[in-house]
Amino acid sequence: MKVLGISGSPRKKGTTAGLVQAVLDATELETEYVSLAGKKISPCIYCLACAKDNTCKVKDFMGELRQKLIDADALVIGGCNMWSTLNGLTQNFLERFFQFHHHGKSPMAGKPGIAVGVGGGSGKAPAEAINRYFQMFGIRSVGTVRTQGAFACYSCGYGNVCDVSLVQNYLDENGNIDMDFKPDLEKQPDILAAARQLGKKLRSVL
Numbered sequence: 472m473k474v475l476g477i478s479g480s481p482r483k484k485g486t487t488a489g490l491v492q493a494v495l496d497a498t499e500l501e502t503e504y505v506s507l508a509g510k511k512i513s514p515c516i517y518c519l520a521c522a523k524d525n526t527c528k529v530k531d532f533m534g535e536l537r538q539k540l541i542d543a544d545a546l547v548i549g550g551c552n553m554w555s556t557l558n559g560l561t562q563n564f565l566e567r568f569f570q571f572h573h574h575g576k577s578p579m580a581g582k583p584g585i586a587v588g589v590g591g592g593s594g595k596a597p598a599e600a601i602n603r604y605f606q607m608f609g610i611r612s613v614g615t616v617r618t619q620g621a622f623a624c625y626s627c628g629y630g631n632v633c634d635v636s637l638v639q640n641y642l643d644e645n646g647n648i649d650m651d652f653k654p655d656l657e658k659q660p661d662i663l664a665a666a667r668q669l670g671k672k673l674r675s676v677l
């Protein structure tokens with residue numbers, strides 16, 4: 472049994488990556504983890520060239536993922552919140568599942584899946600969006616884990632002075648950002664426990 476985990480955040484070492492990996496580790500099965508950070512995945516271009524043979528013809532990183540997705544017995548898919556919705560990279564990745572959505576039985580149908588959502592405020596929107604895709608592709612949702620990650624204002628360099636900063640309430644007596652407030656998965660044992668629980672649940676349904 473093989474579980475494929477995908478982090479769709481543009482950040483290689485962010486909270487989405489950590490949470491997807493926590494779920495994978497807890498399955499204690501054979502796993503493969505792929506980060507989409509730095510990878511080029513175009514949106515679906517609606518050319519319909521996949522309709523004949525269920526294979527997308529757009530040449531990019533999705534080509535490397537196609538067979539991994541087909542071969543996986545279960546999927547753990549994580550994305551992050553951008554402008555109150557699922558981030559574009561994860562969205563592009565999921566749009567391209569159109570290639571599995573034509574004649575014949577979809578290779579995704581019936582696979583169990585776990586949705587991981589992360590946001591500086593909330594991971595609800597990305598988690599809900601991923602679960603909607605699961606529903607459309609016939610992926611059986613086994614559960615969802617979502618949490619708060621560190622948003623840009625902690626690391627852009629201007630969070631303590633910027634007009635639209637979200638960390639202005641978290642400054643120390645010197646006017647610097649108090650990093651104790653920075654969300655970090657290591658400070659969220661309940662979320663990590665929930666991720667591990669889901670990993671075990673995924674194993675139990677395979």
Ligand SMILES: Cc1cc2nc3c(=O)[nH]c(=O)nc-3n(C[C@H](O)[C@H](O)[C@H](O)COP(=O)(O)O)c2cc1C
Binds near residue numbers: 553554593594
């Ligand atoms: C362009 C942009 C827009 C964002 N918009 C939102 C938002 O609307 N709501 C939210 O909760 N977080 C938002 N965030 C914050 C990210 O979701 C947050 O940093 C998250 O931790 C990113 O996931 P990662 O840690 O896996 O990289 C935004 C981040 C960026 C870069």
